[in-house]
Amino acid sequence: MYGILIRYLPGWLANILMTLWIITCLLAIIWFWDIESQSFRYLEL
Amino acid sequence: MTVTSMTTLLWLASGIALFWATPTKWRAISLATFTALLLGWHSPKSLLALSVLSGFTWYLAHGTNKPSGTRLLSGAATILVCLLAYRIYSQDSQSDGSKALLMGFAFYTLRLMHYLFEAYKGTVTHGEWKTFISWIFFFPALSVGPIHRYPEFRRDALRQRWDPQLFSEGLERILYGYVKIVVIADGLFPAYFTPVLNDVQHTSTTAHAWLLCLEYGALLYFKFSGYSDVAIGVSRLLGFRIMENFHYPFMAQNIGDFWKRWHISLSSWCRDYAYMPVWSRLRNGALAALASMLVLGLWHELSWRYLAWGLYHGAGIMVWQRWHTATKARREALPNVMQILWRLAGWFITMAFVIAGFALTRETHLQDGLSLMKALLGG
Numbered sequence: 001m002y003g004i005l006i007r008y009l010p011g012w013l014a015n016i017l018m019t020l021w022i023i024t025c026l027l028a029i030i031w032f033w034d035i036e037s038q039s040f041r042y043l044e045l
Numbered sequence: 046m047t048v049t050s051m052t053t054l055l056w057l058a059s060g061i062a063l064f065w066a067t068p069t070k071w072r073a074i075s076l077a078t079f080t081a082l083l084l085g086w087h088s089p090k091s092l093l094a095l096s097v098l099s100g101f102t103w104y105l106a107h108g109t110n111k112p113s114g115t116r117l118l119s120g121a122a123t124i125l126v127c128l129l130a131y132r133i134y135s136q137d138s139q140s141d142g143s144k145a146l147l148m149g150f151a152f153y154t155l156r157l158m159h160y161l162f163e164a165y166k167g168t169v170t171h172g173e174w175k176t177f178i179s180w181i182f183f184f185p186a187l188s189v190g191p192i193h194r195y196p197e198f199r200r201d202a203l204r205q206r207w208d209p210q211l212f213s214e215g216l217e218r219i220l221y222g223y224v225k226i227v228v229i230a231d232g233l234f235p236a237y238f239t240p241v242l243n244d245v246q247h248t249s250t251t252a253h254a255w256l257l258c259l260e261y262g263a264l265l266y267f268k269f270s271g272y273s274d275v276a277i278g279v280s281r282l283l284g285f286r287i288m289e290n291f292h293y294p295f296m297a298q299n300i301g302d303f304w305k306r307w308h309i310s311l312s313s314w315c316r317d318y319a320y321m322p323v324w325s326r327l328r329n330g331a332l333a334a335l336a337s338m339l340v341l342g343l344w345h346e347l348s349w350r351y352l353a354w355g356l357y358h359g360a361g362i363m364v365w366q367r368w369h370t371a372t373k374a375r376r377e378a379l380p381n382v383m384q385i386l387w388r389l390a391g392w393f394i395t396m397a398f399v400i401a402g403f404a405l406t407r408e409t410h411l412q413d414g415l416s417l418m419k420a421l422l423g424g
Contacts, residue, residue, distance in 0.1 A: 025220050028228045040049050040227045 048189075048275050049227060056083055060184055061282050069205060073179035076283070080182035084148060091148040098125070099181045102157040106164035106171050118165045122158055129154045133347050149187040151344065155314050156181060160195055162318055169195050176202050185279035186287055189272045191310035193280075193287035201285045208284060215281030222274030230267040234260070254420035258403040265403075266294065269308070288313075294399075298391040299369070300361045303399055315341045330366055335359035349411040357402050 001021065005014035034041045047053065060079045067075040084092040105121045108114060132150050160177070163169040180198045238260055246253045273290035280287045288310050297303035304312045320337035324330060335356070342355020376387060404417040 022217065022220065025224045025228075029220070029223050032227045032232055038051050040231065 048272055049223070057185075057279055061279070064283050065207065072205060073175040073202060076184075077178045077182035080184040080187060083184055084182075084187070088148050091150070094147050094150065095153060095182070098128070098154070098157055099178070102160055103174065103177060106161055109161065109165040114165055118161060121161055125154055125158050125161075129344075130347060133344070149189070152190045152192055153181060153187065155192050155311070155344075156195075158318065159192070159314065163195065170199070173199070183280075183285075185276045185283070189269070189276065191273055191276060191288050191290040192314055193310065197288065198285060205284055211281050211284060211286070215278045218274050218278030218281060220278075222271045222276075222278060225267045225271030225274060230264050230271065234264060234267070238263075250420055251423045254404070254417055255400065257417065258400045258407060258421065261407040262400055262403040266291070266307075295396065296392070297395050297399075298388050299395055300358070300365045300398060301369075303395055304358070304362070311341060311344065315344075331363040334362040334366065338362065345406075350405050350408070350414050353411055353414070354402060354405040357405060361398055361402075 002014065002018050005017055009017070032040050060076075060083070063079055064072055064076055081092055081096075084095065102121070102125075105117060108117045109121075129151065132147060132154075160169065160181075164171045176199050177195075179202065180193075180195055183193070183198070186193055242253065242256050242260060245256055270291040277287055277289065290308060290310050292306045292309065294303055294307040297306050315337040319340040320333045323336045324333035327333065336359075338359035339352070339355040342351045342353075342358070345351050345354075376384070379387060401418060401421050404421060405411070405414040408414040408417060
């Protein structure tokens with residue numbers, strides 16, 4: 001992922017985007033964690 | 046034990062901590078001991094099977110470079126294939142498969158066969174038992190692969206050192222693995238794709254059949270490549286670069302390309318130990334491709350549906366090989382714009398072929414799979 005970003009964008013922008021991407025992934029994982037059942041949620045609407 | 050459970054996470058964290066806390070010369074043994082403990086705790090039968098088969102392979106690999114080596118190798122490989130076939134067959138015929146399952150059996154049997162074949166060819170340095178044990182008892186890749194090779198593992202084991210760059214790459218891969226499994230496959234797919242699937246069911250049978258196969262293939266990809274990412278990531282946390290298992294398979298522009306991107310560790314195993322021997326004996330690429338895809342299909346399950354799936358992909362590769370050779374000159378003479386269109390058409394046909402192929406393995410019985418395939422064609 002970083003390899004693609006750094007190829008087309010300036011280094012500082014690639015670093016910021018990569019950091020944001022990793023934070024988003026982390027938040028998504030945390031959001032899916034269910035404290036009560038101590039496991040990840042399985043969404044079914 | 047699933048990769049997303051808290052227990053697994055704790056086991057992984059303690060395994061990594063133990064590995065780096067151990068002095069360098071004892072790391073191989075501590076890694077193997079930790080895996081043995083993990084396996085014994087989860088399934089003592091699995092630990093026994095892995096220990097016996099590793100000992101058997103290690104002992105026989107000694108004799109493969111002697112004059113009677115060919116017979117010994119054939120005998121050992123036949124025994125491993127029979128055991129593998131028996132395990133796959135019995136696990137498929139069990140209704141409560143999870144209890145009868147030997148953890149990672151299908152994966153490490155292929156790794157053991159790889160070791161035997163390479164010892165026979167003389168390409169592995171046989172005699173380093175600590176490295177062998179830590180390679181076969183390597184917990185990150187034990188239950189779902191990748192089917193990593195011995196020479197690469199040995200190379201990393203020899204230059205074992207703390208590398209913060211590799212450690213950071215490992216954490217990132219684990220994160221991506223969890224995103225694929227937890228967020229995409231278990232979260233977004235059931236939430237957003239399944240309702241679409243249910244809506245389409247009432248309007249078009251053909252569209253519904255295509256979406257069913259697409260859902261199956263995409264879920265398979267996200268889950269399996271997610272597990273592979275976690276395994277590759279944990280390996281990097283331990284200082285090992287094990288082989289990749291997926292490389293954007295849904296970007297493939299032909300069926301040959303697809304099999305270089307999907308379950309790479311298995312397809313490359315089949316290329317080296319099924320395709321190449323058949324090709325070197327018969328000098329027939331089409332038959333070699335068919336043989337290798339049959340091995341690949343039946344490795345998943347000894348059943349008619351996986352036999353049909355292997356034949357389907359084998360036939361696809363045979364047709365593509367002919368087509369590729371026949372159109373090579375014409376393709377290269379095309380202007381740039383036409384080449385792009387050619388590649389787009391190749392991608393579209395490949396995806397349609399691969400997605401339609403999922404119809405065969407999505408259903409439990411071949412008859413149902415064929416009915417689904419018929420529905421894909423509007424029947």
